[in-house]
Every structure is written in structure tokens, then in C-alpha cells.
Amino acid sequence: MSRRAAADSLHAQFGALGVTDPADLVKSEVMEGAPQLARFVLLQSLWHVAIDGWTGPGSLEQLPAAQRLLAAGADREDLVRLARAVAYEAVFATLDELDAGGDANVMGVQAGWVVMESDEDGSPTGRTLPALHEDLLTMDPSGRDGADLWQ
Template structure:
């Protein structure tokens, strides 16, 4: 994980978005994360590429977080959190690696 450390103060809405990104999206890149799921462990044992599985898990996590934020935004129309989720990517790539 190539994380860009940024010491600038974050607007109030950025902190929870970054926490969601680190926990839900990038959490799948942590050592042993895939092995916690029996289905992923079986795929790895069958020869699946770890990087591809990690990318899949991260992309699915992103979609789940995005959809959740979108639904929350519908309940509070001015929030727009789902629109800013990609900017929470600490790598500075705005999630581009998820769609390669």
C-alpha cells in the first residue's frame, strides 16, 4: 500500500471518509485479510492470484461504502458524502487502481 502521508488538517467530512477508505477498502490489502474469508482462502489454495483477489475485495468494499453513503445522502440531501469518497484514497490516486 503506497500511502501518502499528509499532515494538513482535514475538513470535518474528510476524516470519516478517510477512515472508511482505510478500514473498508485498504483493509483488504493487509496481510492475512483474505485468509479470514473461507471462500478467498479456497480460491488462493486453488491458485488464484492474490493481487487480483485483493483488488476484487477492495473494489467490492468501495462499492459497498459508496452505496451506503449514497443512501445516507438521500436521507440528508445536502451531505454529498458519496461524491467525495474517491478523494479519501490516501494514495492520492482517487481509487484509479480499483478499476484497472
């Protein structure tokens, strides 16, 4: 596929994901070989499912502790904000650990990991997705970079 065709395809895919100005992402992927689409899809999915998933009806109420707090008069919005903040911290810590590629606190163990893009068939492309934790806040669909999590 030509660079132009690849850029057009990426532009359309980013547009379908709600990115209003994907030019820098497309340029980075086409010119530098950075897997920006895979990175965006992964981070957006984590934000939507793990963090914003707590805003859905009944999601908080599935937890017995939350049920007790609500019954005791706790504000549902505060509990949702708490659940989302804890979820954000858990996702961030997980991404940070994945980005590290190994556990620096374990000596004598020769094991590590890498997050890698895959193709349509699930086969690794060889392009890694580094520093995922650095961009997690940019996936906040509200555009506030997670500021509401700490109100």
C-alpha cells in the first residue's frame, strides 16, 4: 500500500474513532512507523471499559460495599468518582508496569514482556507500543484529561 493510501485509510479510521484532527497521529504512523492506531484503540478501550464503565446504570450497585454506602446515604456521584479514580490508578499502574518491560525489584530472573501491535489475524507486527501510561489521560472523552476524577 502506498504512503498516501495508508494515510487516507488511517485518517478514515481515526475519524471513525472520533478523532477530529488525526493529522499528527497519521503522520507519525506513516512516516515514523509508530503504531498510533493500535495505541489509540487500546488506550481508548481501557478508558471506556475500565474507567468510564463505572458511570453506567447498575455498575456501582453490583458491589456490596457500594450498596451499603448508598443505603447509608452516600452520594452516588461521589462513589462513582471514587470508583473511576481507583480504576484510573489501577490502569495507569498496569500500563506503567507493562511499559517497564520487567520487574526491577526481582533479581536473578530473566523474564520480561512487551506490548506489541497485531495485525487483523492476531499475528504480531513487530511494532511495540511503548510509554502507554504517558498518554492515558489524553483518552478522557470529556477533554478534561481526567481532572474530574480528583474533584
